[in-house]
Amino acid sequence: MNRKLLVLLGPIAVLVMFAATVKMASWLMSREYQQPYGAPTATVDPTPRATGVADEAAAAAKKADETPYAEAEYRAFPVVGSRVAIWAVAQLHLLFAAFVLAVPIFALIVEAIGYKTGDMRYDRLAHEFAKLLSVSFSLTATFGAALTFMLVILYPKFTNYMMHVFSPTFLPYVLLFFAEAFFLYAYYYGWGKFHPLVHLGLGLGLNLVGTAIMLIANAWLTFMMSPNGISSTGAVISVGDAIWNYTWMPINVHRVIANVAFGGSVAAAYAAFKFLQAKSDEERAHYDWMGYIGNFVAIISFLPLPFAGYWLAKEIYAYSQTLGLTMMGGAFSWLFIIQAVLIGNLFLAANYYLWLGMGRVEGRQQIQRVIKYLLIAIVLCFMVWATPRSIIATVSEIRAMGGSAHPVLGFLGVMSAKNTAVNILILTTFMSFLLYRRTGKVASVAWAKKGHAAQLFIFAGVAIFVIFLGVYGYFVEATVRIGLSVPQVLSVLLAMVSISAIDIFLYRRAKTADVRWGKIPAISQYVLIFIAVTFTWLMGLMGYVRSGLRQHWHVYGVIRDRSPDAFTPTLGFATSVVSVTVLAFFLLIGFVFWITSLHDRPDFERRTGARLRGKVSPEFPAATPGT
């Protein structure tokens, strides 16, 4: 058709359609409403029962009308109760959140190493880590939404108070969540699609936004433990002070480190899962390497964690001695014995994995001779750390001992001994790492002997210094003794930094044996899974103590818990809840692993092509090898 004619007819058609629409609308508006036809209701004579039912309904309606609206303080969750329901959902949310925050940190670092060195293995590894993110992110958000709704439903008054204090933080939180979704999906789906620096920028954005989200959420939960910026009646004086309360920054630091350690361990467990299912040597080599990196990240992050824990505990004591003493000397003191068992297991398992890993490298025999001494040191420290101050005993046993503390072993149950044990434990694990690192290497620098001697001198000197301070702590006043943990920690950190620095220069141009990735016993992979389960359980336990420390307070000293769950449960009950939550987490993370592994699975048509060949229609041709 003629183009000019079309241009002319277009506006005319629009005008005609507009006029028709106006006409139809006017006609419809002018019509009167008529009741639709309905068949007449059958009439029945009222029976006495029908009259009674009608009266009851009328009375119920009248009563409902007369009852004034009352705001509920609590509502009950069926079967398990509100506290356990909130506990489990919050724990699952936090475990997934920790994972989603941690994985981008080391994925970005690994990707950056790959970009800098040009080694594509790192890029593939970082991508493999990132694959775990998208499903985990969805689960984090789902549990977060469930937690929010459950708080509103089950603890409306408390939730209302928190909204009152922190209302300015909620909108930024939601906006940051949108930003995180943008960065996360752009980072994952944009892999290999952008310039590497743009992609690294997306990863950096993801990390910054994720950290900001965590900082906001930490403000809420730390306020509950150490409220600040409010009057004695709970009225808000300063939202800034409420956010920056006593325990906010220590929790921020503690959580970032713990999240990385936890994320590394779960990523290592994923690698172990894939290693055990691997069909080729190439796959085994890749997943062995991935497991090693994940575990390396976990343990390296884990080493400074006790120091961050000291800081947090110090701030808890600074805020309230009562709170601090409830934690370490009161209802929760035995929880730290359970913690000692967990951490002792973590150190043992991590060292065992490293020792097994030495088998990948030629020339390991010389270094493996040292292992038995390291094992003795770790077991001794473990035993000291797990020694309780007071023990369960019968009345006659207590009389025989002269108190609830054992006359000899009781001396190992105090902080002087425990601080010393944990510092030596950290130092020993660090030495295991160092030995693993130098397996199969021969230092070729001229000052090699002196370098080794200096490292040994620092190690022995710091070990003796730490033990000396531990013993000295028994003979001084409380004010002095508390301060001794600082030089202990600083000396261990100094040893780790200085020995590492010497090692880097010592082995700079070292003769190196080949590392045979994939040549490691299968049991090592079960060790990685054991480490991940132990880390998860430890997070659940420490989450419980942080939250349970408030005892019968929602907000410590401000909003009292008057619900039926206002008591502190036994440790047996608490550890059962933690165990069930950890099992639920591993069921869900197993689902994440499975979904992620589908990514590498051949398409259905390719897998079944051979079987279907000859049975398919021409529209669905059988796949041929190589397609």
Next chain:
Amino acid sequence: MKVPHIIRIGALVLATTGFYAYVGQMVPQKEVHPPQEIVLKTDLTTADMVKVGRELMEGKGLCTTCHTFGKTGALRFPDLEGIAVRAKSRIAGLSDVEYLAQSMYEPNVYIVPGFNPGMPAINKPPIGLTDPEILCVIAYLQSLGGTPTVTLQTTHRYLGAAPAEAGAVKK
């Protein structure tokens, strides 16, 4: 028969969590309930107040979480054995009742040499003892190495700083 890895992994996860739950059952089991709200009778004798004071120190007051009785050595907080004698001369110009009251209402005004500040104000949350309850605690402390003298009518300069009890019926 070779057990599939997935079964082994499941068994390992189950066994590990089961083991830690078992460790949790092996430590002492104690439920801690919130302190019960009590209302003091107005006609308590000094001897009654000593008994109530002891109960408060071991329960609602949480005093024994930190303080000891008759212990020596590297203590974290002052031992309270013989406090009745020391309280009379600890601060010049303050009677034992005034000193003990100050140590509970304003605990950081005077710190015993060799110790760190850290005791919370007992009349405020989370502990929140009432004025009559604090008088009972003073009565008990006076009994540690001395003779209690306070009654519920005893006055000191901090009275009114804690929530007073209205009515009073039981105990």
